[in-house]
Structures are given as structure tokens and as C-alpha cells.
Amino acid sequence: MLDAASFRDIDPGQRVLMGPGPSDVSARVLQAMSAPCIGHLDPYFLSVMDETQQLLRSLFQTQNALTIPVSGTGSAGMETCFVNLVEPGDEVVVCVNGVFGTRMCDIVNRIGGKLTRVDAEWGRTIDPQAVRDAVKGKSPKVLAVVHAETSTGVCQPLEELSAIAKDCGALFLVDMVTSLGGMEVSLDRMGIDAAYSGTQKCISCPPGLSPVSFSEAGINAITNRKTPVVSWYLDMSMVSSYWGAERKYHHTAPINMIYGLREALRIIAEEGLEKRFARHRLNHQALVAGIEAMGLSMLVPETERLPMLNTIRIPDGADDVLVRKALLNGFGIEIGGGLGALAGKVWRVGLMGHAARERNVFLFLSALETILKTQGVAVKAGALEAASAVYSQG
Numbered sequence: 001m002l003d004a005a006s007f008r009d010i011d012p013g014q015r016v017l018m019g020p021g022p023s024d025v026s027a028r029v030l031q032a033m034s035a036p037c038i039g040h041l042d043p044y045f046l047s048v049m050d051e052t053q054q055l056l057r058s059l060f061q062t063q064n065a066l067t068i069p070v071s072g073t074g075s076a077g078m079e080t081c082f083v084n085l086v087e088p089g090d091e092v093v094v095c096v097n098g099v100f101g102t103r104m105c106d107i108v109n110r111i112g113g114k115l116t117r118v119d120a121e122w123g124r125t126i127d128p129q130a131v132r133d134a135v136k137g138k139s140p141k142v143l144a145v146v147h148a149e150t151s152t153g154v155c156q157p158l159e160e161l162s163a164i165a166k167d168c169g170a171l172f173l174v175d176m177v178t179s180l181g182g183m184e185v186s187l188d189r190m191g192i193d194a195a196y197s198g199t200q201k202c203i204s205c206p207p208g209l210s211p212v213s214f215s216e217a218g219i220n221a222i223t224n225r226k227t228p229v230v231s232w233y234l235d236m237s238m239v240s241s242y243w244g245a246e247r248k249y250h251h252t253a254p255i256n257m258i259y260g261l262r263e264a265l266r267i268i269a270e271e272g273l274e275k276r277f278a279r280h281r282l283n284h285q286a287l288v289a290g291i292e293a294m295g296l297s298m299l300v301p302e303t304e305r306l307p308m309l310n311t312i313r314i315p316d317g318a319d320d321v322l323v324r325k326a327l328l329n330g331f332g333i334e335i336g337g338g339l340g341a342l343a344g345k346v347w348r349v350g351l352m353g354h355a356a357r358e359r360n361v362f363l364f365l366s367a368l369e370t371i372l373k374t375q376g377v378a379v380k381a382g383a384l385e386a387a388s389a390v391y392s393q394g
């Protein structure tokens with residue numbers, strides 16, 4: 001017999017989420033999620049859907065009609081973009097400089113797309129010239145890139161790649177899982193045909209939805225397909241009739257998740273995009289100043305860094321796992337370890353959305369300094385002063 005009493009209430013306690021996601025969620029979002037669950041065709045919920053789409057368009061800085069949250073995490077958004085745009089035999093160029101570019105390639109191969117990879121060193125940006133060379137004499141259907149490579153902390157400039165995509169007639173597909181809500185992202189201005197994101201990074205909502213947006217050219221590619229989309233669940237031609245005027249049942253929207261996303265987007269709109277992006281930049285600069293004052297170094301060159309995800313080289317003598325354990329157990333701070341080739345070499349420190357704040361920067365710097373000293377790693381004094389100096393200038 002199962003003893004129900006042996007299962008205690010869920011009570012994870014408080015954490016400071018400074019990893020690669022999820023990020024800290026504000027109490028307002030959690031409260032919105034606890035509102036009554038109603039029918040997914042209830043007129044009240046339909047108005048929540050419409051408002052969520054409006055708020056999402058404003059965040060993506062687009063007029064794209066097809067802008068919706070896909071039911072699923074960021075990877076579901078990635079899959080949505082590829083399965084809808086790519087048919088078997090279609091040529092696809094994917095830029096790879098980290099884990100998420102690699103994941104894109106896996107999906108293209110599963111769909112039966114003809115994949116061309118453009119690789120760059122992990123921790124560096126993709127060189128547009130390498131992409132130009134790769135598309136020479138080809139007319140790929142899609143050119144795909146990750147804007148904010150969360151596995152390395154690299155920010156990929158999009159303008160040149162967008163121009164290359166236009167020149168060779170390809171649709172420009174961009175992973176904005178980590179950048180959306182934390183830095184400038186403008187689908188219309190940047191000429192992006194398909195983008196996807198996730199709720200748990202700079203939007204600061206729990207994981208579970210993936211905002212996606214398709215341009216007119218993207219929608220045309222879907223409409224003119226010769227073969228049905230291989231995924232029934234993620235087929236935008238059907239999902240869009242549920243989010244569009246027809247309200248045709250496809251699958252039941254995750255009602256309470258959408259409440260939460262609407263509230264998170266409302267918080268972003270209240271703050272204003274410019275202020276929000278500036279806040280991410282300032283906290284990033286303060287964190288880096290503190291890290292460098294300690295004598296540690298960043299993986300990514302200064303001009304290629306993301307504001308919301310900081311990769312710090314693990315100093316000689318420090319034990320990766322023990323440091324992260326001590327941060328979590330002693331201070332409630334979660335950070336990420338390295339992935340793939342960078343495992344054991346870097347720590348990934350997120351300053352995303354609600355978590356991108358001065359208090360967290362000081363907490364992290366002092367906790368890290370304390371822990372490293374305990375492990376006998378030599379650190380220089382002055383981290384907090386260096387961070388403080390950045391704030392007093394900003």
C-alpha cells in the first residue's frame with residue numbers, strides 16, 4: 001500500500017537562480033499562475049491569449065501576425081521552427097559555436113534536411129565570411145544561428161548574417177531563447193523570418209512555453225510545403241488556426257502557464273525595453289569587474305560577451321563541483337557548470353530577468369570569494385569595490 005502521508009508538501013525553499021535558466025520568478029508571476037483554471041475556449045481565456053500575443057509582438061519588436069507561445073520549452077520552439085520550414089531534402093545551413101547550434105543540426109538531420117555546418121570555436125562568434133563561403137553557389141532554404149549561446153556566453157551579431165541570408169534567398173532562423181527580454185532583439189528591423197525563445201531565461205517565467213514568431217516569408221514557406229509537417233503537435237498551420245480568429249481546437253493550451261507568461265510580459269512592458277536592457281548590461285559589467293578584480297578571467301573576449309550569461313574560467317586549484325555545491329548549500333545560489341567541451345573549465349553565471357540585480361551580483365561575488373579562499377585558491381582583494389565602482393558610474 002502506498003502511504004500518502006509519507007509524501008510531504010512541496011517546499012523547495014528559496015534559491016537565488018544565477019545559472020543558465022530557469023531564472024528567478026517574481027511573486028507576481030507565481031500568483032498569476034495560481035488563478036482559477038478555466039476552459040481554453042472560455043471568452044476570458046481567449047482575451048488572455050490575444051493580450052499575450054500583443055505583449056509578445058512588442059517584446060519581439062515585430063508586427064508578425066503569427067507570434068504565439070508554443071506549448072513546450074525552448075527546445076519545442078526550436079523544433080517548431082525547423083519542422084515547419086524544412087522539408088526532406090531541403091538545404092539548411094546551421095552556424096555552430098556551442099551546444100544549441102549542435103542541437104539544431106540534430107533536428108535538421110532527423111527531418112532529413114541537407115545540412116551544411118559552419119563551425120566556430122566554442123567561446124567565439126561565427127565569422128560572417130565563413131558563412132558567405134559556405135553558401136557560395138548554393139541556395140539554402142534556411143540559414144540558422146543562435147543569437148545568445150547559453151553554453152558559452154557568446155553574443156552573435158545578426159545584421160551581417162541576415163544580409164547573407166537575404167542575398168542567397170534563405171529564410172533567417174534565429175534562436176533567441178536567452179536573448180529575448182534581456183537585450184535588443186528586433187525581428188522586423190533585423191530581417192528575421194523565424195525566431196523562438198523560452199520563458200525561463202530573461203522573461204523570468206517558469207519553463208513550459210516557447211514564444212515563436214514567423215514573418216510573412218516564413219508563413220509562405222509553410223503554406224507552400226509539398227509534404228505535411230512531420231510533427232502533428234507542432235504543425236503551425238494547425239496551431240495558428242487555434243490562436244487565430246477561427247479558434248479551431250488543436251490542443252488544450254496550458255492555461256495557467258499562459259497566465260504566468262502574460263504577467264511576466266506585463267512586468268517587462270512596465271519596466272520598458274530600454275531600461276531592462278540597460279539593467280542587464282550594468283549588472284553584467286559590475287559582475288565582470290568584480291570577477292576580474294579577484295584575478296579570475298572571462299572565457300569570452302569583451303566585445304563578444306552576452307550580458308545575461310557570464311562564463312568564468314575556473315581558476316587553478318578550484319574544485320568545480322565543490323565550489324558549486326558550496327554556493328548552493330551555503331548561500332542558496334545556483335550557477336551552471338560548463339557543457340560539452342567546456343565541462344570542468346568554466347562556470348556559467350546567469351543574470352537573467354528578475355535575477356539581474358545589484359543584490360545578486362554582490363551576493364555572488366562575496367560568496368565566491370569566501371568559498372575560493374576556503375579551498376586555498378589565491379584571490380585578490382577588491383571585488384566588491386570594483387563592482388561598486390561600476391554601479392556608481394552607471
Ligand SMILES: *Cc1c(COP(=O)(O)O)cnc(C)c1O
Nearest residue numbers: 073074075100148150177178198
Ligand atoms: C535553454 C536554451 C534552449 C533550450 O531551451 P529548453 O527550455 O531547455 O528546452 C535552446 N537554446 C538556447 C540558446 C538556450 O539557452
